[in-house]
Amino acid sequence: MNWDQDLFKRTLDFAAKAHGTQQVPGSGFPYVVHLVKVATEVLRAADGSFDVDFAMQCALLHDSVEDAGVEVALLRTEFGARVAEGVSALTKDESVPKAERMADSLRRIRAQPREVWAVKLADRITNLEPAPAHWSAEKRAAYLAEAKVIHDALGEAHPGLAARMREKMKVYA
Numbered sequence: 001m002n003w004d005q006d007l008f009k010r011t012l013d014f015a016a017k018a019h020g021t022q023q024v025p026g027s028g029f030p031y032v033v034h035l036v037k038v039a040t041e042v043l044r045a046a047d048g049s050f051d052v053d054f055a056m057q058c059a060l061l062h063d064s065v066e067d068a069g070v071e072v073a074l075l076r077t078e079f080g081a082r083v084a085e086g087v088s089a090l091t092k093d094e095s096v097p098k099a100e101r102m103a104d105s106l107r108r109i110r111a112q113p114r115e116v117w118a119v120k121l122a123d124r125i126t127n128l129e130p131a132p133a134h135w136s137a138e139k140r141a142a143y144l145a146e147a148k149v150i151h152d153a154l155g156e157a158h159p160g161l162a163a164r165m166r167e168k169m170k171v172y173a
């Protein structure tokens with residue numbers, strides 16, 4: 001599967017700069033490690049059924065608005081409207097009550113092209129690594145239940161990613 005390595009590098013540089021010294025919570029890794037893991041999930045899933053460069057860019061930038069405070073307008077200038085809207089849909093809306101936030105987020109993702117759905121699946125696949133030690137059993141159970149909701153809402157976008165997510169859910173502890 002062909003993908004644009006130079007575009008990958010340019011987007012990665014932008015994301016790395018935006019997230020700066022931020023770390024993946026509980027891991028000590030620079031945040032960019034998470035972004036690259038999500039991007040490699042979508043690159044691995046590329047099977048000709050979606051625009052791999054668009055998916056890869058949304059993957060590298062998916063937390064740039066929510067966690068690094070990047071303006072959607074800047075994403076539009078740097079990477080175009082399609083990427084800006086994809087990332088915007090992948091950003092939780094803090095003005096929505098917490099209990100409804102996931103449903104709202106999934107609704108906005110479902111209004112986007114399938115590549116954006118794939119990024120959300122890839123994000124959760126990446127995050128279904130062993131939970132941080134300080135997480136309670138209840139918190140882990142809630143995270144797993146939320147993963148199931150994401151799988152059921154978006155899994156049809158990419159059967160391969162959906163299957164991979166089910167594998168991760170099975171061994172999540």
Ligand code: NI
Pocket residue numbers: 034038062063123
């Ligand atoms: Ni993420």
